[in-house]
Amino acid sequence: MSAALPSGITVFERGWLSSNNVLLTGADDEPAILVDTGYVTHGPQTLALVRHALAGRPLGRILNTHLHSDHCGGNALLQRELGAPVVIPPGEADAARAWDESRLSYRPTGQRCERFRVDQILHPGDLVRVGERTWQVLAAPGHDPHSVVLFAPDERILISADALWEHGFGVVFPEIENRPAFAEVRATLDLIATLKPVLVIPGHGAPFTDADAALERAYRRLDGYEAAPDRHGWYAGKVLAKFHLLEVQQQRLPELLDWLAHTPYFRRIHERYFADADYGAWSQRVVDELERAGAVEVRDGVVFNR
Template sequence: MPPQHPLLPADVTVLERSWLSANNILLTDAHETVLVDSGYCTDAAQTVALVEQALDGRPLTRLLNTHLHSDHCGGNAALQARWPQVRTTIPPGQFAAVRDWDEARLSYEATGQQCPRFRADDELLPDGTVLLAGRPWQVHAAPGHDNDAVLLFQAGTRVLISGDALWQNGFGVVFPELDHIPGFAQVGATLDLIEQLQPAVVIPGHGPVFDDVDTALAIARRRLAGFVADPQRHARHAAKVLLKYKLIEWQHIALPDALAWLAGTPYFVRLHDEHFADHGLHDWSLALVQELAQAGAARLEDGVLHDS
């Protein structure tokens, strides 16, 4: 296991994952073991193995999710199968959707992503405190990327678990805006909240742990201002992110199959129809593929699209 960031306490272990899976954060004391976020389902066996290795024979007693996008909770079912008694806590707003397993409300159907069914035992309520592995963590609403998301802040150590509200070089796609629900202002308010909390170190949902919080906030605010000024730019960015994410899962796929997947994925079709209808769906999809390749985020060889 790689060395941890020097500002993290010894009882906080970060398992940094690839961009397909959210980082896993393990909190432990003598009485409790807690995992925050569980990655994507295709990495679930690796997630279980990594947690087993880190726990060294101890059971996992609690599982939390910062939000319910598939790359943050896709390993929940596998962890529940491995440790059936684990208590699973999710953010508010989607408890009924998980209970009824409504994949439309949970976004998996629209984005063409997978998430094995899991159970939720209770909700992680904002504006309160939750005791995790012997330390009190503040729970704050973190709307924007997902309007039901939360972040966790430990005031004593000034450690922030930010989910996709803040990365070292930005933040997650603002999905509410794509559903005609205000999201940009919520992103700004969440960034203001993070600044007010004054964390010493941030554990993001993706990418490395970082401590230059002021620089990360400045980068995020510049990106947000660009999206506010040009919502179509955000829509195109979202389309490319969703395609890139699926490509990470595929690793490689015949170009016609990739284009067929795009044409059959509701989010892509809606983004095209609402923002890019002056181009045919096939031509627009092909342009997205070519832009990913030109940016070095994909590779197209002999009619096969590869992840890079």
Template sequence: MSRHPTPALPRWATWWQRPFPDANTLLLHGRQPALIDTGFVGHAEETAAWARAQAGTAIGLVVNTHWHSDHVGGNALLQAQGAAIAAGAPEAEAISRRDPGCCAAEYLDQPVAPYTVDVSLDDGQVLRLGDTDWEVVRTPGHTPGHLALWQPDERLLVVGDALSDYDVGWVNLALDGLDAATTALASLKRMADLAPRVILPSHGPIPTDPEAAFAAAVRRAQRLVDDPDGAVRYGARRIFAFALMIRGGIPAAEAEPYLHARTWLTDAARLLDTTPESLATELITTMTRAGAIALRDGRLHATTPHTPSPAETLRVPYPRTWPPPKRP
């Protein structure tokens, strides 16, 4: 049993801890309620209904810690219902350009419904969320545009995927450069220096001991810096597990062909100086041996607890075919 109780949140903040494939969601109450992260597209209706029920009115603003599919999946629906969308400047600019690489959706084979960004956020910017002021803290590493949100009065820190009570965010050395792990480590140290009372991560529970959580995260992130090959394999395991979650598993006979067709796997194999075929076999073998995936009824499934996604909700276009953003 932990010696530390879970830190209390102020009454104007409602936390929703969600299983994969959704990121946790934070609602900030006020005259214009704000939502931080919106989960996976397969559960967008659930996200929007929960937010409205909790807020008692429409959501005015959505802020994304970063643009991965489990954080932006409800954006399109909430935007259609009147919410503005805010995101870190690098990602906001790419989405405005309709860059084919938006959200790494096609690269990772993770569906994201089309949305636009109304508010571009820079480091140090003060943002009104609900009835409280928050500071934007750029924390690149997991993605180049990743950000944290800091509420200094209550010393609350929304950390996105930078860390959780049990892990650190994976880094994409192929897309973001070989220094991505070093960048992620520097971002962790910057956040730790804020000495938050409460850490609000995108996955898992609220850590009961913020100082210990940061110390553990820094150790884990240092391992990614020291072992680039290990960082590549770690990212590959995370991406493949997510693919199995959102698809309700993949037929065992189709798993290796599925992996061979993925750009992220080809890039990982190149960095590891091996072939995609060898890496696909290794990935399935090691994840099965570790109990991260399991064979049931002829399909490979991720064993991490997760919520199924209806297949029809995954049928959204890749960003390269998104319509141009609507202009006011």
């Protein structure tokens, strides 16, 4: 079930193109902290939401749970406009400083992110204090090998990013690259279970209180992926296509299929899980399955996001 938030925590629940943004505040004159900044095309909206919620207090830092485009796309704009330093987990620091869009996944996924400056590193084991609340930084590999989550132990509040949603977790990207990571997903879920959070603020979707039920669903999904890895492949393919349509909103079917044909990560999914299937037919089936699920509508040769 969804839950009311304690004082000092504001969640901007976004659509699935942008991750949720979590604003942590203390006293009126204390600099606030923003966790994750959404996708680049939503940058002006993110800036407006944050400015309004700050109500004149400074933004002291931007923390990223990981560097997928939907979590850090607003970094550069907020860095310029609000003067806040950007703090990221250590694993992709070199790639971010060099702005290697292949290592950062933006080029392979066909996604965008404006270049930002890396100011500090957020290490697992660090403590982040805002007001009277202290957050532990915990490693949470699986969905992304370098992801972290934040946990306030006194109140058992978890900012879970894409490690745990109310109804699942994010695509396990290392698996697409043939780097086993389902065990890391399980270890991260096990860690969350030991924390026994009473409030979970996920990277996507509304905050919720029934962590046990969410974990049960996540374990069940993970069991299914481990038993039949191609199920994860179908999920990953549909997520990548849907994310693109969330950004463009509509596209002629041949142009969408051409985009998929030239998107490296989509090709990796095919090679990893479906190499025996014709690439064009498999791409069309991904669109067909999205349509059957009600996630897109195909009308007069145009694919519309729904």
